[in-house]
Amino acid sequence: MLNITIQRTDSPKVKPASDKLGFGKHFSDHMFLMNYSTEKGWHDARIVPYGPISLEPSAMVFHYAQELFEGMKAYRTADGTIQLFRPDRNIERMNNTCDRLCVPRIDPADALQAIKAVVDVDKDWVPTEEGTSLYIRPFIIATDSMLGVHPSHTYLFMIILSPVGSYYEAGINPVKICVEREYVRCVKGGTGLAKIGGNYAASLIGQQKAEQMGYAQVLWLDGIHRKYIDEVGAMNVFFVIDGVVITPELTDGNILPGVTRRSAIELLKSWGVPVEERKLSIDEVIEAHKNGKLDEAFGTGTAAVISPIGELFDCGETMVINNNEIGAISKKLYDALTGIQWGKCEDTMGWIEKV
């Protein structure tokens, strides 16, 4: 058990209107902090008013990007209770990311206690409108004041909270995706499986290029063969070919193990829908489209839950998928996942954790 001290703000902010939330633009009144040092381990757990923090310009995070994060949500149900979706999975993944970046792990029970405590202090910040939620961003930064390239000896773990709007205010519209043939997101042995800012920094150029060409996201291919499907933007990706749902396997360590990905696979299996986790080449997708067998494609992630892909652009050719409409499997997954998250359906999978 952590001993968390709580210092409440004496100037609470005015909360934004629920139709003006957007994503990650507003932050709640409080934040959680905890320090690490080699001598004391993780210590000094505290909740304080949200605000700027002070760091030395030489803090290692600014120079060698020893930083990692998580992303999850608190949902308000119709009866007003607040709940989390599979937080144990996020915490396990955070600790796996810690291992990859040589950052000390956090006891999973302590991490869950910290998340629940800060959400509870700011429970009035969990919005009530349909489709809205409180986005939770835990992250860890290296704070040693030193320019030598070495894992830090001190760290700061923080949790900040942001009320976010409905991802699909105007209904679910399939997005246009562009296959990225020049840049790659990660390679075998690299950091693709870790949720770190560094991966995002490296992906911005591809994203910018896609946006300039009028696409919402890029479809990344693997960094070695430059042909196997990796992820779409910052989401895991699924293709439905001839009734079989296919998503890239995690075995090469270049796919981020999404909680939404895992949950989609488990739901599909429970429904008896055939699912394959395997290597899938872009050529196989193109071939399936040519033969009229590419039924659906969609991305999965905490922010959008399910994001249908309506168009895939590659090497001058546009492939329209499912007539640019959301497919039956995408829709069923979206309804089931959001139903459990917002407490509209029974939690038959045991995925819900009340705050």
Ligand SMILES: *Cc1c(COP(=O)(O)O)cnc(C)c1O
């Ligand atoms: C966070 C993330 C995902 C989605 O993971 P969820 O746990 O489903 O939100 C997918 N890909 C990348 C690169 C990510 O950072």
